[in-house]
Amino acid sequence: MALDFQRKIPASFERVRGNEFGYNAKQVDQFLQRARVALETPKAAIHAVTSADVRGVSFDPVKGGYAAAVVDAALDRLEDAFARRERDELIAAKGEDAWLREIGSLSGILRGRLHRPDGERFRRPSKKKARSYNILDVDNLCYDLIGYLEEDKPLSVDNVRRVVFRCAVGKDGYEETQVDAFLDRVVELMAAID
Template sequence: MALDIHRQIPASFERVQRSEYGYNAKQVDQFLQRARVSLESPHDAAEPINSSDVRAVSFDPVKGGYSAAVVDAALDRLEDAFARRERDELIAASGEEAWLREIGKLSGILRGRLHRHDGERFRRPAKNKARSYNTADVDRLCHELVAYLEHDKPLSVDSVRRAVFRPETGRDGYEEAQVDAFLDRVIELMAAID
């Protein structure tokens, strides 16, 4: 099933001022070309891309590059398109029950961490000077996620993608890498559900 990538990604992006930093335009364009092939003709893709690849992609900062906010918004739409296709392919190949089992398994893993006590959901950095996330900010988002998953409270996947936590230093906060990895899985689940 081919999806119209032109509805997901504009032909070109606005650039920031020459003195400001944005995303490397060549890297963005190359990635999006690979994404176009993967989305429109997946069997022709030399290097197939999936929703997790879109979520994980990063670009070098360069002066006068593409506006990060505009590219990020387009990548979010692209990730959602890949997630919908992946869901549809799983359902077509294995049935809706298989998709529901996958969703249930991932949801169960995430809920295990979400139900931990405030201040205990994630590791603390091993190094005293390491950057970390404010525990109260992360815990607040975790409460919203529990309400979304268990009580059908509205929460958009974009609000999780754009979550910002106040910085902490060392053991005063949660380890950034672990929180980021967890939120990637949350986004994966929400994109598959919505």
């Protein structure tokens, strides 16, 4: 698993032009080095790294930094590698039934929100002019997720990772942080299943 991941991650990433913003190269390199150690030799790692850590990492924007799309693609592969290891470790420690119970529990929580009525799946921002996500866009993704979870319709975890919603303002949309937190759990589930 670690060797497969290493073959897919370049030693250095493509950079954007000097006047464009990209990810801080030093931060990216430090995080990936820490993640490689945690993936290859978890017992020797000073800092444990999980799939959630990879999913939640962010880097400062700097001029001439690494191209975000290339780094994001590498992080997606890294997250998948950690998710597979976490699944395998849980199965080895507690058995496949424990893994299935965990997946079933998370799936049940997600389905509860997915089956709420249109326009009521997530809360609205409390501030009038706060940025929010277009309700129709989010609800449409929820239908795709129901199809994936309940009707075995194909949906890539990368589609969920890269989804872009049109902007709304205030109560005309869903609160961004709640939708983002929900999608993090969806990605967690999909990465564990696939």
